[in-house]
Amino acid sequence: MNDRQLNYMLTILREGSISKAAEVLCISQPSLSQMVRKIETEMNAEIFTRYSNPISLTPAGEYYIKAARDILNIEENLSRAVHEIAAGSRGTLKIGIPVLRAMEIIPQVFPKFHEKYPNVKLELVESGSDRLENQVMQKEVDLACLTTSPKINDLEYILIANEETVLVAAKSTKLAHSVPAGTPISIMDAAREKFIYIKKGHSVRITQDHLFAACHLRPERLFSTRSIEVAKRSLAPCNAVMLCPKNYIDMSPEIYEMCVTYPVREISHERHFYICRRQDQYLNNYVRDFIRILKPDYDAKS
Structure with missing residues (x-):
């Protein structure tokens, strides 16, 4: 059992199949399958349950993979420690x-x-x-x-x-006209407002999706963007609202000249x-x- 074999076995588990792992590793599938059989013969136990999709571990395989990770981590940590002393x-x-x-x-x-x-x-x-x-x-x-x-x-x-996620609303919205800034609100108070969404991949989108699903809310979406900077600067011109970590609004104090913020009572998904x-x-x-x-x-x- 060597480092190359250990890394190959971990790649199979990560990719979910021998064929996908072979592509990632740039080797042939038959060669990789042969290596797995050789290791299983040496261990006298099957490591992977091949009929599952994605591939899964047998009880013996779980022990093997844990040991493989431990071995590689020990070697990596040793290498880093020696390198630090030398360099x-x-x-x-x-x-x-x-x-x-x-x-x-x-x-x-x-x-x-x-x-x-x-x-x-x-x-x-x-x-x-x-x-x-x-x-x-x-x-x-x-x-x-x-x-x-x-x-x-x-x-x-x-x-x-x-960090606190808040609802940010342009001062021109109906919500801002009817509810004083800083007042805790229900997300349903903003149900008729137009929302700017942050695209999936940002933590605030996870919070938003949990919130909307829990409240069975599907508000009007103006557009989606990956950039909180684009979203928060579009609120006032677009007469819109958005969910945003408050610290990102505090980074741009000028936003408070055009927008107000509200704590949202239903947000319980702490991030x-x-x-x-x-x-x-x-x-x-x-x-x-x-x-x-x-x-x-x-x-x-x-």
């Missing part, structure tokens, strides 16, 4: 982060980080919150800065800030700002210190 404070730190979140924190964090670690390259992988946890699990990024609710046991979620990392990940000094710039009292578990 000192040099390397690349990959941060997964949504674009708007990067606009908020990178101007604050990067100067402090770069001053302490001038030889560490900070690489931003800009992605939606809905993809970032998987990118951490797949080791595509070292850390992720995202708005979410903790749900993956293999990740450590480091709370940076509690806050976290940094997340793998529980089994080795943290070198510059990774720890990046976290501590945002969370000064952070004490890593490993």
